[in-house]
Amino acid sequence: MSNAMPSTDAAAMPPRPFRAPAPVPHSEPLSFFGFIRTATRNPIEIWGTRAFKEPYVVGKWLGVPNIVLNEPRAVRHVHVENPKNYVMQPLRQRLLRPLLRDGLLTAEGQLWRRTRKAIAPVFTPRHIAGFTEPMAARCENAAERLRGMAGQTVDISHETTLLTFDILQATLFSDDIESEPNEFARSTAQFLGSMGRVDPLDLLGAPDFLPRIRRLRGRKSMLYFRSMIAETIVKRQRQMEKDPNGVPPDLLTLLLKADGLSRDEIEDNIITFIGAGHETTARSLAWTFYLLSQAPDELRKVEEEIDRVLPTLDHPSQYLDALPRTRAVFEESMRLYPPAASLNRTALRPDRIGDLEIPAGSTVLVMPWLIHRHEMLWDRPDHFIPDRFMPENREKLDRYQYLPFGVGPRICIGASFALQEAVIALAILMRSLRFEFAGSKQPSVIQRITIQPEDGLPMTIRER
Template identity: 55%
Template sequence: MDTRQQEPFVPPHPAPRTRPPTRLELIRTTMRNPIEIWGEPSYTKPHILVRFLGETILIANHPELIRHVLIDNAKNYRMATVRQLILRPILRDGLLTAEGDVWKRSRKAMAPVFTPRHIRGFAEMMKARVESFLDRFRESDGEVRDISHDMTELTFQVLSATLFSDDVAAEGSDFAEDVDRLLSTMGRVDPLDLVKAPGWLPRIRRMRGRRVLEKFRKVVRDTMAARRQKMKDDPDAVPEDFLRLLLEAEKPGGLTAAEVEDNLITFIGAGHETTARALGWTLYCLANAPRERALVEEEIAAVLAEGPPPVEWLERMPRTRAAFEEALRLYPPAPTINREAVEAETVTLGDGTAVEIEKGTTVLVMPWVLHRHRLYWEEPDAFRPSRFWPENRDRIDRFQYLPFGAGPRICIGATFALQEAVIALALILNEFRLEPTPDLDPWPVQKLTVQAQNGLPMRVEKRRARPG
């Protein structure tokens, strides 16, 4: 019997620190891999206050406190300075970094594409693109592939087809490698960020990423120019997609040309990245948990045998969805949510505890810590998809599980990502089985998203003939 079936699989993760780091250790760890910083109190207490480089930081784990900061009094909490110093050089006024009226205009412009009805309309296109992508798996039966690289390529192809009608001007480039290079350079914390040095001071760690960032921006500018020309030459032949919607929002009272470019950078450069990482971790966890994998495979086979359209798969494959959501819990692609208090306030929790928040306090809501917190999860480090089975979902508080954030700034593409993930997992796992290689021992590293250091090399083995 496979010994991996004896108990839940516990994938690799940093153990909580048992002593506070020195200031030098804190800086070095933050620069190398921020998720290795957190100590035992972060995983066991509902909230803690710490001081770092003269700054007050509140780590908020209590669901009531999180709700207050992200929803009930969200207007009192702006984007944290350090977060913006890291992200704005890449995304500028894209949806993830914009604030105030700029953010409101962008969100309003994009909302029509991400309605449930519109997203459901993408299902057939998602299925077709995944099936086409799997040709590379069919040609490499028995070979070892880096699944993290493959999932980045796959989710970019789905994004390009659904939101841009395959008009992204990125042909001939290795997109997955470009994304990794961008996040490994521009997306890392620099010492100057930690002391909140002005953005105009050059960050040495990011200088290597400027070339790939400019490459991304050129792709976006070329994409915009080509589509504008199509809209001028034959507007009736131009698809009603995300790209057209943004370009049509470029008008007085709408978006500026720079804001359109920034939002396209956000989606082309990062919009697919979180789903790619989560898919990779899901396949890795299932490869190491045969019992859980068998349940998912059985569900997929039963549903596909009935032949429903892919728009129904998300609802009809709850165990497949649960495996993805459990991987999102263990490896949340966006591991931190950073806010900064505009004014001081006192938050009183349901048990009577009063939490004092001073003006300027950085509030950290950290899915990485929250999703593994000892107060809120049983066996928090174990891969147990059954937590998310329909009969168990009510046990999970809305604010103890935040893979897509919460409140006004909740991820606009959450439903898109869930639908895409279930369709991709169903098609991959129905036809193929991914097995861990002897040297596969990934270590989670935060480079904006949580990715596997050195990738996810796994053996791809064909299970059955291609359906249909």
């Protein structure tokens, strides 16, 4: 009788998926002052274990009911079936409006509908397909520049910010925005870092006229953006006066031609797209490179797909459909680190979802950060498993358990643009480059406007 144990040879065992870094949920409720301290430092640290296990979590803050919805059918009810009953949460608007003012992200009612209608033509499938060539050209330029930096360690978040701004410049503004790239990246980081900081006065419901010290630093970058945009608008208006048929049909032209949008509203929307629109893709790309650096088997699969498929394609508009593995790693990255961490609303009138009563005035919290890592919805929710988003598995997902671009009427207008951009960027950069994580410890994860690493993502550039 043999006493031999079953083989545990590494080659015979499937690789263990990488557990993506995240704050550890607390097991006990936070005290009043503990909540304020935690929410102002890093909002995603306020969540306890219940929020990742239960379909609903009900509580109160300063007497106002707070209801966390994690169940997909509840998300559908609030954002799709009855959206007119749920308006932007006041705290969200306090954070965003001082800098974005009446941009598409913060506008409501008739202004939002008018703006969305004006912008929509630039994000049709035909237009987005036309953007893929300049997207690819800018990615090729970035790949060449990074190959020249082989062996150096860089913050990959900074590099992806430079790339996505370059793509935004080329596609939505036809290279009419004049800005030094590194200065732009620094100003963007300061702008969004300030805009995304929760101040204790916000949590206590203090009047808006009281200054929020944490956000004062963002005013300098806001002035930088507005000065840059004012020059861009004047330049384009002169082009339109000189040759109305010769200007490019891009986002800037559509905004200037839109009925009913004031000069300030046009500026607000350009700032929204420059300051926030490209940032979500930049962060998601950076997280994707980091996750792949920690998952060698997944990295090998993506590189194999790119090496095999890319030479057979005639045009970058084909990349998204032809590279399902590359798309899957990006989508899994957005699950673990969602671009939109919260989609919170305030109930105007009483409502009911199944047995759950929602009183008028309640804060209704739909948090992709929670839903994307919820034990009820995902197997091994904290692990990097791109197979979830391969075509044969993606169709099994509930539409309302994965919300990287939001949901309902206010879903991100640039979602298709961002997916095309990301897959093209990954394919072109990874064709010749590899990025190795160079941090001494795993990154600390914080929430500002986006989910981001607290101290950047240091990565060493290697040529393949």
